[in-house]
Amino acid sequence: xxxxxxxxxxxxDLETPxxxxxxxxxxxxxxxxxxxxYCTDDIGIVSVVGGDFPQEVMDDLNSRGVDTEGVQIKVNExxxxxxxxxxxxxxxxxxxxxxxxxxxxxxxRVPQSYRNAKYxxxxxxxPTVQQQVIEQMTTRPKxxxxxxMNFWMNAMPTELAHTISMVDMLLVNDEEARQLSGxxxxxxxxxxxxxxxxxxxxxxxxxxxxxxxxQDQLFFAPALPLEEVFDPTGAGDTFAGGMLGYLAKADDLxxxxxxxxxxxxxxxxxxxxEKFGTARLKALMPSQIEQRLQEFSSLVSY
Amino acid sequence: xxxxxxxxxxxxDLETPxxxxxxxxxxxxxxxxxxxxYCTDDIGIVSVVGGDFPQEVMDDLNSRGVDTEGVQIKVNExxxxxxxxxxxxxxxxxxxxxxxxxxxxxxxRVPQSYRNAKYxxxxxxxPTVQQQVIEQMTTRPKxxxxxxMNFWMNAMPTELAHTISMVDMLLVNDEEARQLSGxxxxxxxxxxxxxxxxxxxxxxxxxxxxxxxxQDQLFFAPALPLEEVFDPTGAGDTFAGGMLGYLAKADDLxxxxxxxxxxxxxxxxxxxxEKFGTARLKALMPSQIEQRLQEFSSLVSY
Numbered sequence: 178x179x180x181x182x183x184x185x186x187x188x189x190d191l192e193t194p195x196x197x198x199x200x201x202x203x204x205x206x207x208x209x210x211x212x213x214x215y216c217t218d219d220i221g222i223v224s225v226v227g228g229d230f231p232q233e234v235m236d237d238l239n240s241r242g243v244d245t246e247g248v249q250i251k252v253n254e255x256x257x258x259x260x261x262x263x264x265x266x267x268x269x270x271x272x273x274x275x276x277x278x279x280x281x282x283x284x285x286r287v288p289q290s291y292r293n294a295k296y297x298x299x300x301x302x303x304p305t306v307q308q309q310v311i312e313q314m315t316t317r318p319k320x321x322x323x324x325x326m327n328f329w330m331n332a333m334p335t336e337l338a339h340t341i342s343m344v345d346m347l348l349v350n351d352e353e354a355r356q357l358s359g360x361x362x363x364x365x366x367x368x369x370x371x372x373x374x375x376x377x378x379x380x381x382x383x384x385x386x387x388x389x390x391x392q393d394q395l396f397f398a399p400a401l402p403l404e405e406v407f408d409p410t411g412a413g414d415t416f417a418g419g420m421l422g423y424l425a426k427a428d429d430l431x432x433x434x435x436x437x438x439x440x441x442x443x444x445x446x447x448x449x450x451e452k453f454g455t456a457r458l459k460a461l462m463p464s465q466i467e468q469r470l471q472e473f474s475s476l477v478s479y
Numbered sequence: 480x481x482x483x484x485x486x487x488x489x490x491x492d493l494e495t496p497x498x499x500x501x502x503x504x505x506x507x508x509x510x511x512x513x514x515x516x517y518c519t520d521d522i523g524i525v526s527v528v529g530g531d532f533p534q535e536v537m538d539d540l541n542s543r544g545v546d547t548e549g550v551q552i553k554v555n556e557x558x559x560x561x562x563x564x565x566x567x568x569x570x571x572x573x574x575x576x577x578x579x580x581x582x583x584x585x586x587x588r589v590p591q592s593y594r595n596a597k598y599x600x601x602x603x604x605x606p607t608v609q610q611q612v613i614e615q616m617t618t619r620p621k622x623x624x625x626x627x628m629n630f631w632m633n634a635m636p637t638e639l640a641h642t643i644s645m646v647d648m649l650l651v652n653d654e655e656a657r658q659l660s661g662x663x664x665x666x667x668x669x670x671x672x673x674x675x676x677x678x679x680x681x682x683x684x685x686x687x688x689x690x691x692x693x694q695d696q697l698f699f700a701p702a703l704p705l706e707e708v709f710d711p712t713g714a715g716d717t718f719a720g721g722m723l724g725y726l727a728k729a730d731d732l733x734x735x736x737x738x739x740x741x742x743x744x745x746x747x748x749x750x751x752x753e754k755f756g757t758a759r760l761k762a763l764m765p766s767q768i769e770q771r772l773q774e775f776s777s778l779v780s781y
Contacts, residue, residue, distance in 0.1 A: 388704060396778065397778045399699045437781055476699045
């Protein structure tokens with residue numbers, strides 16, 4: 178298996194300055210799965226859903242080479258639910274409601290056929306759940322990447338630090354990098370975070386792009402200035418999924434490949450925000466992706 | 480003359496998280512003059528100072544090829560004074576005090592020898608003063624660039640719109656672009672602002688870089704992630720001065736040259752913030768600038 182993904186599969190109620198939609202299928206693993214499927218058709222998901230999660234989404238993912246054997250279905254329970262409202266500045270949002278439901282007791286089980294996956298992406302989840310997945314791998318993946326968020330920095334700092342020490346790559350946003358390191362300068366923050374374990378650090382800055390710290394090398398991936406950001410939900414997961422999908426397909430961890438991978442993730446994320454939920458992300462043609470990659474290239478070439 | 484610069488020459492009291500300094504020599508024209516002098520030694524300044532402004536600074540600028548014949552000295556008055564405090568997020572600042580002093584009655588006089596300058600940079604000033612300078616030119620410069628700020632959008636919107644309609648290039652920050660256009664999306668904002676007159680628009684995003692809109696082409700210049708931003712005062716002026724100095728020296732307005740010019744301005748601005756006032760900016764070696772330009776290049780090359 179090229180890529181194993183762990184993360185939520187969920188429903189979101191979303192409110193943006195452009196409209197409101199309820200019961201939108203989302204969750205980190207959903208976005209990551211769709212994004213990575215543009216690079217490889219050898220992906221597995223470990224997750225948990227309730228009886229309410231649509232079988233069509235599973236079927237759709239399966240048809241793209243995303244295996245869902247690792248998705249536990251608890252028929253008498255409800256899927257994870259999140260509701261949020263975005264402001265005009267789409268970098269900030271208010272959480273209106275969070276219902277853990279099946280995630281409250283999530284005991285991840287990695288199917289036998291997933292345990293030799295070459296690349297592992299731990300979507301934002303309880304750090305202990307992320308650890309359990311790493312521990313179930315038979316062979317150490319070539320790269321273990323991990324997303325997390327400020328919530329875990331406050332709620333479980335010790336467990337989080339332990340999980341971070343086990344991974345090769347950490348993905349956080351700029352505020353989270355500052356909180357985690359206690360440093361305002363992102364250059365200093367990166368140095369401290371890398372000293373906690375991860376050789377590679379990706380600092381996501383939303384509409385301001387992303388920084389990639391590879392040992393002592395630095396790369397900046399711009400975000401494409403967009404006419405309209407319709408719904409930023411899932412953009413970070415799409416970015417991570419595109420990046421890891423690209424790396425898993427290339428099966429190479431050179432700095433050059435890492436750079437192309439982060440640009441690829443940025444390109445997919447730039448599509449994701451154009452419609453609510455996964456609508457835009459799951460309807461991409463290879464030629465559209467190629468054209469967007471060209472736009473990224475000309476945006477910064479001189 | 481390659482470049483004519485109009486702007487304040489002033490004293491600043493500065494407070495940043497790293498310290499406090501009083502009576503620091505500053506002002507838009509001072510920063511612009513120093514920055515542009517790394518590209519060309521054929522620059523003139525139109526400004527006004529009081530009897531308190533240090534002759535050594537004039538001498539220093541003159542020695543770099545920055546002519547100050549156009550700087551009026553009102554011996555019995557005081558120079559413009561600004562006092563501000565920066566927060567940890569150096570993108571935001573509080574103005575503690577503003578004393579217009581000599582600027583209150585500034586009647587710009589462009590010396591005869593400046594009136595055929597090939598490039599003209601109007602630093603942030605009263606829009607009517609900016610207009611008066613354009614009107615005193617004997618030949619229309621190849622490029623008239625203009626900086627402004629939100630203060631004028633609120634205080635003199637009609638005069639500002641008129642001045643904007645007379646220039647080829649406008650430089651504003653992202654918030655100002657939004658305010659001026661009434662559009663949140665910078666892509667949409669740029670389209671509206673370009674329809675007001677300027678063919679070229681530069682949107683400065685501080686630590687997040689800058690966008691260059693050239694007719695229907697778009698370029699993004701990153702900011703260099705820095706270990707420490709010591710004092711951001713003058714960074715925007717240094718950026719503009721480096722950019723216009725580069726253009727004036729190259730004497731070419733192709734998109735390729737514009738891109739290199741904005742990177743050059745970004746590089747000089749990245750030095751400017753490393754010390755209080757103009758201290759770092761005025762002490763640069765060509766090899767240091769060259770090395771920083773290399774860092775910018777490798778930051779975004781893939």
